[in-house]
Amino acid sequence: GKACAGQGAVGDGDFRPSDGGGYVAYKKADYAHALSRSDTDVQMYLFETFGGWCNAVKRLFYQMKDKVRNKLSKRQHEDEASWSTRSWLSLQAQRMSVALQLAAAEEIATELRLAAASEDAAVA
Numbered sequence: 719g720k721a722c723a724g725q726g727a728v729g730d731g732d733f734r735p736s737d738g739g740g741y742v743a744y745k746k747a748d749y750a751h752a753l754s755r756s757d758t759d760v761q762m763y764l765f766e767t768f769g770g771w772c773n774a775v776k777r778l779f780y781q782m783k784d785k786v787r788n789k790l791s792k793r794q795h796e797d798e799a800s801w802s803t804r805s806w807l808s809l810q811a812q813r814m815s816v817a818l819q820l821a822a823a824e825e826i827a828t829e830l831r832l833a834a835a836s837e838d839a840a841v842a
Contacts (some may be wrong), residue, residue, distance in 0.1 A: 769815060769823050783807045 724744035733740040752758045763775045771779070788806045789798055800807075803809040 765814070765818055767818060769818075777808060779807060782810070 724742050726739065728739040728741055730739065730741045733742045749754060749760050752760050757764075761778075763778070764772050765775065783806055786806050790804075790806055790809060794809060796804070798813075799809055803812050
């Protein structure tokens with residue numbers, strides 16, 4: 719879909735995962751523009767925080783690896799590669815790992831800020 723259609727009414731309280739009840743506001747999809755284009759294929763993939771890749775992700779990365787013959791571009795070789803990333807696939811796997819760890823750290827930091835804010839509100 720191109721959006722979260724929403725459900726319930728504002729007076730129904732917050733969404734309750736336990737029974738599916740409550741209010742969920744309409745939200746336009748983050749990739750609505752890409753989804754509206756006929757020349758774009760938007761796909762969702764699942765990544766494990768500690769490095770596991772599902773089979774669909776492995777297939778996608780191997781297809782891309784084959785397309786570039788597992789070779790780094792001149793810019794990638796000069797600007798991004800290290801001793802541990804001498805092939806296109808190893809560089810992309812390392813970049814994906816870093817992106818996942820940064821996203822997980824951001825989620826943790828957000829939760830800690832929310833917890834601290836709710837504790838501050840409870841004290842006030």
